[in-house]
Amino acid sequence: MNLAQLALQHGGRVVPLMLPVEATKSMGTMNPSIFIDGDRILVNIRVLNYILYHNESQRYQHFYGPLQYIHPESDKRLRTYNFIAELNDDLTMKWFKPVDTRLLDKEPLWEFVGLEDARLFKIGSDFVLCGVRRDTTPNGQGRMELSRIVITDSGIVEIGRERIPAPEPNTSYCEKNWVPILDGGPLRFLKWTSPTEIVEYSNKETKTVMRHTAPTFAADIRGSSQVLPVLEGFLAVTHEVYLYTSELGSKNATYRHRFILFDKDMKVTKWSKAFSFMSAEVEFCAGAAIKGDNIIISFGFQDNSAFLLEMPLTLVYNELN
Amino acid sequence: MNLINEYINDPTNPDINFQLAYEYDTLGQLASATTHYLKAIDNYVEPVKVYESLVRVANCFNRVGDRSQTVTPILKRAISVAPDQPEAYYHLARFYEAQRSWHDSYMIASLGLSVTTLEGNKLLDYPGRYGLKFFKAVAAWWIGNTEESRQLMFELFLDIDNLSEEFKGYVLRNINSIGYPESYSAYFQDMHDRFKFKFEGSENIKRNYSQVFQDLYILAALKGKRNGYYLEIGSNDPYRYNNTALLEKQFGWKGVSVDLDFSSVQKFRKDRDNPVLHANALDLDYVQVLASNNAPKTIDYLQVDCEPPQVSLQILKKIPFDVVKFKIITFEHDYYLDQSVREESREFLRSKNYELAVSDIAYSKGRNFEDWWVHPSVNLASPLKDINDTVKVAREFMFYGIDNKNSS
Numbered sequence: 240m241n242l243a244q245l246a247l248q249h250g251g252r253v254v255p256l257m258l259p260v261e262a263t264k265s266m267g268t269m270n271p272s273i274f275i276d277g278d279r280i281l282v283n284i285r286v287l288n289y290i291l292y293h294n295e296s297q298r299y300q301h302f303y304g305p306l307q308y309i310h311p312e313s314d315k316r317l318r319t320y321n322f323i324a325e326l327n328d329d330l331t332m333k334w335f336k337p338v339d340t341r342l343l344d345k346e347p348l349w350e351f352v353g354l355e356d357a358r359l360f361k362i363g364s365d366f367v368l369c370g371v372r373r374d375t376t377p378n379g380q381g382r383m384e385l386s387r388i389v390i391t392d393s394g395i396v397e398i399g400r401e402r403i404p405a406p407e408p409n410t411s412y413c414e415k416n417w418v419p420i421l422d423g424g425p426l427r428f429l430k431w432t433s434p435t436e437i438v439e440y441s442n443k444e445t446k447t448v449m450r451h452t453a454p455t456f457a458a459d460i461r462g463s464s465q466v467l468p469v470l471e472g473f474l475a476v477t478h479e480v481y482l483y484t485s486e487l488g489s490k491n492a493t494y495r496h497r498f499i500l501f502d503k504d505m506k507v508t509k510w511s512k513a514f515s516f517m518s519a520e521v522e523f524c525a526g527a528a529i530k531g532d533n534i535i536i537s538f539g540f541q542d543n544s545a546f547l548l549e550m551p552l553t554l555v556y557n558e559l560n
Numbered sequence: 561m562n563l564i565n566e567y568i569n570d571p572t573n574p575d576i577n578f579q580l581a582y583e584y585d586t587l588g589q590l591a592s593a594t595t596h597y598l599k600a601i602d603n604y605v606e607p608v609k610v611y612e613s614l615v616r617v618a619n620c621f622n623r624v625g626d627r628s629q630t631v632t633p634i635l636k637r638a639i640s641v642a643p644d645q646p647e648a649y650y651h652l653a654r655f656y657e658a659q660r661s662w663h664d665s666y667m668i669a670s671l672g673l674s675v676t677t678l679e680g681n682k683l684l685d686y687p688g689r690y691g692l693k694f695f696k697a698v699a700a701w702w703i704g705n706t707e708e709s710r711q712l713m714f715e716l717f718l719d720i721d722n723l724s725e726e727f728k729g730y731v732l733r734n735i736n737s738i739g740y741p742e743s744y745s746a747y748f749q750d751m752h753d754r755f756k757f758k759f760e761g762s763e764n765i766k767r768n769y770s771q772v773f774q775d776l777y778i779l780a781a782l783k784g785k786r787n788g789y790y791l792e793i794g795s796n797d798p799y800r801y802n803n804t805a806l807l808e809k810q811f812g813w814k815g816v817s818v819d820l821d822f823s824s825v826q827k828f829r830k831d832r833d834n835p836v837l838h839a840n841a842l843d844l845d846y847v848q849v850l851a852s853n854n855a856p857k858t859i860d861y862l863q864v865d866c867e868p869p870q871v872s873l874q875i876l877k878k879i880p881f882d883v884v885k886f887k888i889i890t891f892e893h894d895y896y897l898d899q900s901v902r903e904e905s906r907e908f909l910r911s912k913n914y915e916l917a918v919s920d921i922a923y924s925k926g927r928n929f930e931d932w933w934v935h936p937s938v939n940l941a942s943p944l945k946d947i948n949d950t951v952k953v954a955r956e957f958m959f960y961g962i963d964n965k966n967s968s
Contacts, residue, residue, distance in 0.1 A: 243568040253564060260588035265624055267591035290591040290624065296602040299614065302633045311626040518571035519595070543591035 240514040242496075242536075243548055251550030253517070254330040256284055256537070258322060262335070267291060269539030272368075272526030273547065274359040274465070280326040281390075282526070282537055283359040283368055284335070284545050288318040291542035295520050297485055304489025306521070308542075319353030321368060323388070323395050330535070330547055338368070338388055340397045347374035354386055356525050358465050360419050362426060366390055371415035375402070381413035383428070385440075403440050406447045418462030418475065420505075429505070432460035432477050437505050453507045463496060464527035464536065472502040474555070476524045476536060479513065493520045496538075498555050509559035516540065516548060567596070574603035578613060582683075590620040611642035615651060615684045622655060631655055646676040646692065647684040653695040666699035687724050690716055694727060701738060710741040718746075718800070745772045745923055745954045754960045757944060759784035761811070768806050769799050772923050772954035775806040777932060778861050778888050781917070781944055788860035790815030791850065791886075793841045793875055794867075798828040803863050803890065808834050813860070816853040818844065820866075841866055841875045847883060855884070862886040865930075869894040869901040876905060881912040889914060889933035896927050909933055919947045921954055928952075 243253045256271050267287045274281050289310040292301045301307040310317055324335035340354075357370030368386040373379045387399035405414045417428035417438065427448065430436040437449035453460070457479050464476035481493040495513035502508050516522045519541050526537040534555055536548045563580045570576055581596035594617055601613045618634040621627045632655065638648040649672025656665035672692045680686040697712035716723065716731045723731060740746060747755070747768040755762060757780035768775050782788065788811070792804045795817035799805045807813035817836040819825050825838040835853065837844070850859075862879065866872045872892055879886075889909065893902040906916065915936055920928035928951040934940050946952055 241568065241571065247565060247568060253568060255564060257587075257589060257592075260590075263591075265588050265590040265620075287591075290594050290621070292594065292598070292630065294598050294602065299598070299601050299610070299637060302629060309621060309627055309630050312629060313626050517568055519599075541595040543595045544589075 240512060241516070241518050242514045242550075243517045245554065246548055246550035249551060249554050251533075251548065251554070252330075254547045254549070256282060256324070256332070256545040256547060258284060258286065258324075258335055262286070262322065262337070264288075267543040268545040269542045270356050270523045270525040271537035271539065271545040271547070272357060272359040272465075273528045273535055273537040274361070274526065275528040275530055275535075276361060276366075280328070280330070280528075280530070280535075281359060281366075282324050282326060282547070283338075283357055284322045284324060285356065285525075285539070286320045286322055287542070288314065288316075288320075291521065293519075293521055293541055297491070300485065300489070304487070304491070305485050306489070306491050316347065316350050316352050319351075319355050321354060321357055323359070323390060330549065336395045338386075338395045338397055340386075343397055343400045345375070348377045349374045349379040351379060354384060356416065356523070357386065358418060358525055360421055360465055362387075369403075369417070369419060371413070372402070373413070379413075381415050383414055383417050401443070404443070404445050406438055406445050409445075416462045416478075418465055420466040420473065422466075422468050422473075429462050429466050429475065432462070432499060432507065433457065435501075435505060435507060449505055451504075451506050454510075456510055457497070457513065460497070460499070463524040466501070467527060467529055469500075469529070471500060472508070473500070473505065474527075474534075475499055475501070476527050478523060491520075494522050496522070496524055498559055500559050511555075511558040511560070514558075516546070571599070572603050574600045574609065577603065578609075581613070581616065585616060585620060590624055594620050607641050608645065611638050611645055611648070612681065612684060614638035614641065615647050618648075618651060619685060622651070628655070628659060644676050644678060646672055646678055646680045646689065647686040649673075649676065650680075650686055650691045650695070651684075653692060653699070657695050657698055660702075662699045662702040665695055666703055666705075669693070669696035669699060687727060688722075690719065690723055690727060694730060698734070706738070707741060710738050713738060714741050714746075745958075747773060747776060747958075751959060756958055756960060757941075761786075765806065765810060769802045770806070771801040772921055772930070773958045774803040774863075774890050774930075774932070776958065777918070777944070778803070778807065778890075779811065781888055781934060781938060781940055782860060784811070785860060786811050786813075788813045788815075789856055790817075790861040790863070791846070791855070791859055792817040792861075792863045794863065794865035794872070794892075795819045795828060795836055796821065796824050796865075798824075798831040803865075804834070804861075805832070807861070808832060815861075816849060816855065818849075842871065842878070844878070846878060847880050850880075850884060857883070858885045858887065860887045862889045865890070865892040869898050873901050873905055873908075876908060885935055885937070886914075887935050887938050888917075890930055891933065892930045894929045895920065896922070896929055902931070906931065916947045917945050918952060918957065919949075920951045921957065922951045923954060925951060925953060 263286050270285045272283045289308040292307045292309050294305045297305045321338040325333045327333050351373040354370040357368035366388050371381045372384040373381040383403040385401040389396050405411050417430050420427045427439045430438045433453045435451040435453045438445050439448045460477045463478040466473045466475040478496050498511040500509040516538050521541050524538040528535050533549050534552050566576050577596045577600035581593045584593035597613045597617045604610045615638050618631050621630045635648045635652040653665045653669035669692045697709050701709035713734050717735045749766045759780050761784045818841045828836040864872050864876050895902045914933045917934040918932040921930045922928040
């Protein structure tokens with residue numbers, strides 16, 4: 240299923256989130272995260288120092304394989320920068336600004352640099368970005384990090400940074416795609432969906448607070464959008480990755496997404512079929528927000544472009560079984 | 561926006577993907593452009609379409625910069641897909657030039673020039689065949705083929721009105737830096753101040769066409785004569801190295817030309833107004849040729865320039881000097897290559913009462929290849945005469961203070 244096609248057929252729309260090339264240096268923008276704060280529509284956009292070369296047919300592969308991150312040859316690090324934009328009601332861009340991280344930046348120790356796939360939301364009255372950071376250890380260990388930001392007319396500044404440990408024994412190599420549950424309560428994340436694991440972070444400690452066996456409809460369901468409160472409980476967009484290799488052993492991947500409905504205890508009750516957004520193999524949703532009767536989903540397309548998809552919420556429910 | 565919706569509704573349509581990619585490309589959104597060019601590649605069947613998308617992908621990465629390991633394999637792949645298309649050769653030659661990989665640039669530009677004769681696609685940022693020629697010229701210089709480089713650059717210079725502004729600038733800078741080819745001496749209007757033999761109308765000549773200023777010499781000797789008449793044996797190209805083009809086009813001369821090479825004759829007939837005969841100059845009856853072309857009894861200029869010089873000498877001996885008079889004669893003896901003809905030609909023309917005006921004219925030192933003659937009835941100004949035993953480099957003979965980069 241191509242979700243954008245379905246949305247267009249039912250009065251929805253797809254809007255590109257395009258930053259000026261002066262800001263991006265013509266590099267990829269990806270994995271945006273939308274968040275609606277009262278009447279303000281905000282979105283975090285991940286900007287890269289590379290372009291993804293992905294030849295889906297594998298007939299015209301890059302020198303190093305069908306799926307390659309083409310970074311500068313003089314800088315082998317894959318760098319992420321975050322930009323916040325405010326949108327008008329019609330989803331056009333009102334303004335955008337880079338997140339200034341200089342106050343807290345340290346010399347990176349690994350090749351993936353910056354806060355990746357950050358979800359935008361609020362804790363109390365503070366805006367935060369929560370994504371994975373892998374540049375603090377020489378082996379690239381990944382942990383979710385909470386980045387507190389201040390949005391002012393003169394700029395956006397990161398003023399606090401907390402590395403979130405995994406639940407004890409906190410020995411895993413990489414934790415990523417924990418998505419916040421936006422219920423206004425203590426800071427909780429949906430860590431996994433199959434089985435469903437909810438963790439709570441407070442006082443620099445992470446505890447698993449719920450674990451449910453989930454129906455088996457896919458091998459490995461992971462978080463994508465924030466978990467949004469709805470009448471029945473919670474709604475989220477999740478993703479699943481199918482990794483494979485080319486005949487010559489180069490990596491390749493297909494990403495698919497689903498809508499999942501949870502009850503108020505975060506037990507999976509309904510789910511949609513896996514879908515793509517716009518018929519590409521590499522797509523990634525990092526945000527969703529409900530606006531009136533519609534849902535707006537923010538997603539990256541082939542790691543090179545960022546989009547918003549707005550569609551009636553009823554259409555989502557029609558897809559849930 | 562419409563294109564995005566079109567793509568969503570028909571995601572495997574290669575044309576829509578290409579158009580969308582091109583739109584992104586135009587906006588400088590090169591990452592997004594890359595995505596859709598790659599999707600176009602996946603869905604096109606026609607090799608030339610796949611090729612076009614590959615070239616554009618390579619150009620996206622090239623514009624971003626610092627990604628040579630991506631740019632060059634994609635362009636090579638494009639050449640493999642459609643080797644008869646010129647654009648990928650051009651971009652690869654240009655890319656290698658920027659990398660100072662001169663042998664690679666020279667090889668690719670040479671291949672492109674020899675393999676493809678197609679016009680090329682402007683959508684692929686291809687300026688035209690001259691782009692390949694330019695990068696071959698640049699690379700030729702740096703691999704040590706300096707004379708070839710000068711020759712190629714000079715050919716571009718002669719065609720400068722047909723180059724883009726970008727390439728005009730490149731060619732002018734390069735020609736100023738490396739100089740003209742050894743085999744060519746050119747006149748352009750800005751050299752008029754230094755021209756030794758000014759005549760009425762010389763100030764209006766924008767450029768000449770002869771190899772070593774013969775056209776300017778003829779006009780100087782005849783005081784800027786208008787509406788003269790010539791017999792040109794061995795005309796070759798209608799403009800390049802041609803001694804009569806300036807006479808016809810700017811001074812209103814009539815005349816008749818002869819050449820053996822059919823393609824040159826065809827080109828001459830297309831580009832020039834005066835007639836040219838396609839014939840072996842040895843077989844012609846020149847009395848008849850001149851009569852049938854209503855030539856006057858006194859002809860202002862005779863050129864004899866065929867290959868090899870022994871043939872020129874045989875032709876010279878067929879000219880009916882007893883029934884027609886020539887004011888100026890240029891005879892190519894190619895002395896620097898073959899010493900057997902010059903003395904005999906001089907003896908012959910002296911026997912016909914012609915006077916040597918300039919002996920052993922050359923395009924560079926040691927390359928004396930021609931004598932210029934005058935009929936005694938012509939009142940030739942003394943500076944136009946020089947028959948001492950030295951080789952006369954044309955630029956030095958005709959101009960004051962020309963820096964002769966190729967003469968030493």
